[in-house]
Amino acid sequence: MKLKLFIISLVSILTFTALSPISKSTSYKCMIQLINYEGEGAYIVVSLLDPEGNYVKTLNVIGDDKEWYHDLTNWWSYFENSSESIDAITGATISGGQRTIKVIKIEDDKLNKGYKIRFETAVEDQKYVADDVTFELTSESVKSKVDGTGYIRYIRMLPQN
């Protein structure tokens, strides 16, 4: 009898968990345009930070050669110890003057709550820029164009329906 009860409660817990509303997320087209710098392709990582500035999630990685990841110092110290899989959100690097368009997904409940999006950049044998572009996620900012401070000239975001 006890076993039956246990199974029923287990099933209902599982069902409940499965049906519990997962926060809805939206895709954004994101264009990254680089300045005309000299040198190798840039490694760019796009990540989501909580209001205290801690890494929450990696949103996109531009640059697919893992041996250079540690150049992105701040992100690397988070990523190294996390169990995130970034294979699906990793693409080839781009170099000076080029642009790329990426699709990133952000959960809707992160908007207007003080969460930030950060673009940090590094180029082989050149300086690392921790906050090339960083801004708070608001309903307005996710439709905007933001100028960069390092290798990025500007980024531009556009929500997809």
Place this chain on the structure above:
Amino acid sequence: MTISIWRYSHLALAISSSIFILLASLTGIILAFEPISNRVQKQTISNLDEISVAEITTTLRENYSEIISVEIDKNDWVTASVIDDDGNNQIFYIDPLTGKNIGTPTETHPIFQFATSLHRSLFLKSIGRFFVGLTSFLLFLISITGIFLIFKKQGGFRGFFKPIVKEKFNPYYHTLFGKWLLIPIVIITISGVYLSLEQFSIISKTKIVHQEDTLFAEEPVLPLSEFDIFNNTKLSDVRKIEFPFAEFPDSYFLLQLKDKELLINQFNGNIVSEVNYPFTAIISYYSLIFHTGQASIIWSIVLLFACIGILFFMYSGFSIALQRRKSRIKNRYKKDDCEYVILIGSENGNTFYFANALHSELIRLGKKSYLAELNSYSSYKNMQHLVVMTATYGAGEAPTNAKKFKALLQTHQQGKPFDYSVVGFGSLAYPDFCKYAYDVDELLEAHPNSNKIDDVFTINNQSLESFNQWLLKWKEKENLEIRLPEAILSKKKRKTYTFEVIKNTKANKQSDNTFLIQLKVTLGKVRFKSGDLLSITSDKDQRERLYSIGKWDRNTILISVKLHDRGYVSNKLNDLTVGDKLTCGIVKNKDFRLPKKAKNAVFIATGTGIGPYLGMMHENNKKAVLQLYWGGRTKASFELYKKEVATYINNGNLQSLHLALSQEQEEKVYVQHLLERDSEHIAKILKNKGVIMICGSVVMQKDVTDTLNEICKKHLNKPLSYYQNKGTVLMDCY
């Protein structure tokens, strides 16, 4: 030994970069297969030149709600990046005609990733890249010095296109492949250097700046299929099409072509901005294509051969260098103390082998001998006997380490009179056989204190036999108890077989002291062909005598021997009677076998040189058209072979026989006279890929090759060496 600046740099560069070149060519071999395997993938699109940009953009807009970009890579794979209905970014190969997904890009095979990384940076990042770039440059220099070495060897710029005279395996193929692979290697190295310079921002990577951020006209709105630029551009010229970021007036199509980049108004198809790629970008593009072999299977196969070739160059080059190192000089006595002086002129160091042997033999006999290169010729206070051993380089020139001899001979005087003797080393395959040896002889003859003890003695193809002949002559004149040095004697022990004599005509019944012996293998199997050599080692002096084999059947050998009055081995052979046993070895002689495919052949021989031909005629089952030119003294000289040869004429194995009997009439007739008479016929045979074989004495060989050379030049406009290199003129002379 002194070596030329080109050769020195060729070797020094090769040594200093060898490990990197080895790694680069090994990984290069692997990487050559990447474009080959890519080309045969199903996503390779072959008709890109038939599809316009207008078609593909329209098709994609119909099939997908959001398109980010379309890219066409060097493998002719078309990749689309789109956003699906769930808002996910999807990247896949498409068929440009239908826009359908035909596969997901997979990661490059780990082997190629590994090889690429090793090839590009040795896993050492920037430092590694620097070394690889440097190595590429060094390899370029090696190729350039190699060109000069070929010029030198072949006698000038024009010689580059002439066939190379056959010599030993390593030098011959090093030069031959060097000629063939020169252009691919130069292209690989230059493009490699360019790509690394680019990595280090020495050549700046291209940056294209468009005029941007101006608002573009939003009217009139045309469908994509009516954009002029899209209709006029075929996919074969396209690298990438970026779709507008959004329907903002400042968002546009970015169209990257092979030579320029365009911004296109997304509403009406006007060209907003057009920037040509700078020249460096074009070079960069082609450097990559040529270096990696992408875009063409044929070129990647050429690259593959170039990489294999480089490995071969390393192997053969270093073994040539090691060979040269052997030719170092060690002297026990000072130059002014020695009564014997041996001077060497050598290009490849082969002559050193013989000179060293003589030198050490003299020292063994307690004589003071001094060994030097011709270039270090100096005054020798006690010199009484001078021996010059020299090769000839290129078109009759002095070898590198003898170039200064002529001048030095004038500068340095010899106080005492001295005997001298000159030995020339060379190959009869060259037109200027031992020319420099004769030049040296002339120079020495003019020397006031010199006493010539003999004419120039020439040695063909480093023949030990000839060297020994010279040694015998020389030791008699010099009154020395010299033996053929052991270093030369004990070269290799051959496998021997026991033969039984089944026939011996014996010389005493013949006018020319020649005789035929038939030998049968008693035990086991021996593989041999007509033209191979039978080696008989004398139990008296341990020297090896070689006789050309005529093959009678699987187990039976026929040899033709001339009896020399004091010849130990020939006397021993002459004394053999049927049933006697004899121990001999077999030496393969692939350069003197009748080629299987030959339909026409001319056999030229004097005296016992007919031996191998008897076997070839005997075995002529396939009925090749064979003609025999034979030279001897009298009719009686031919008696020995007459019956056999007559049989072959009757059964069709031999087409015709031409005898040159020198003593039968007042005017002496030699084989070369008959060849001259039939010159047109001979030329025709050579032209139709027939074969000419020469067997007999070296004296005859010289006259015959001179005559044949004239015939070739006159009727075929090519030197004889052309046919020698093709392997249709074969010689075995002694």
